[in-house]
């Protein structure tokens with residue numbers, strides 16, 4: 001008879017309040033790191049729903065900040081979460097979170113643009129490109145200051161099957177500014193159609209999911225610079241990456257469910 005599955009029980013420390021986050025991390029002073037954070041667990045859980053089941057999955061979170069999305073990923077049952085955060089001020093809090101979830105959360109103080117991810121996860125999870133998707137996800141409420149270089153880097157990595165993509169067709173679930181998301185998802189008839197649309201859609205199945213209002217962020221995003229969340233899986237012509245978009249819209253926008261390929 002199969003042994004009953006062990007369920008690891010852990011109690012995560014509660015998230016800091018909005019006031020604490022702003023005070024502790026002086027968020028308004030750090031515009032260059034694009035620190036517009038999400039602390040509403042209903043929203044972070046909703047984002048994760050787009051990624052599919054994370055139970056026992058390996059996950060790389062980009063820019064965890066104070067750890068809102070990180071909490072949701074751990075609560076979703078991820079077995080192994082590697083977070084890469086550039087800002088030193090968040091590392092202590094993330095380490096506390098790591099102590100509360102032993103052997104589940106690995107904290108890397110570094111830059112996602114230069115971090116090597118091809119050795120970040122066990123080789124055993126690797127799947128052939130044409131095979132099923134590996135149980136590995138890239139997830140993040142992306143720093144809005146770095147999306148284009150990061151997307152280009154990931155697209156190159158998908159094309160060369162390196163970095164996160166040595167493991168196979170790794171799925172991505174990420175946020176983007178509205179303009180970037182529109183370019184990623186733009187159809188041939190669209191005014192937003194660009195080189196980025198062609199490259200992304202050649203290598204990936206790009207999908208937009210839902211809109212997040214700017215007021216959900218702390219500090220809230222101003223009307224105008226919209227933002228967008230998206231996610232991806234992988235492909236060649238028959239097996240490609242898919243990018244699932246969740247849009248962050250202006251302050252007055254209601255939550256809107258929409259999907260376009």
Ligand SMILES: C[S@@+](CC[C@H](N)C(=O)[O-])C[C@H]1O[C@@H](n2cnc3c(N)ncnc32)[C@H](O)[C@@H]1O
Nearest residue numbers: 036037038063064065085086087111112141143
């Ligand atoms: C938009 S905030 C999101 C924070 C958190 N994920 C959330 O949803 O509340 C972006 C985060 O990415 C971090 N960051 C910015 N550039 C980065 C980089 N190149 N590599 C890793 N983290 C970065 C910032 O310090 C910040 O914590």
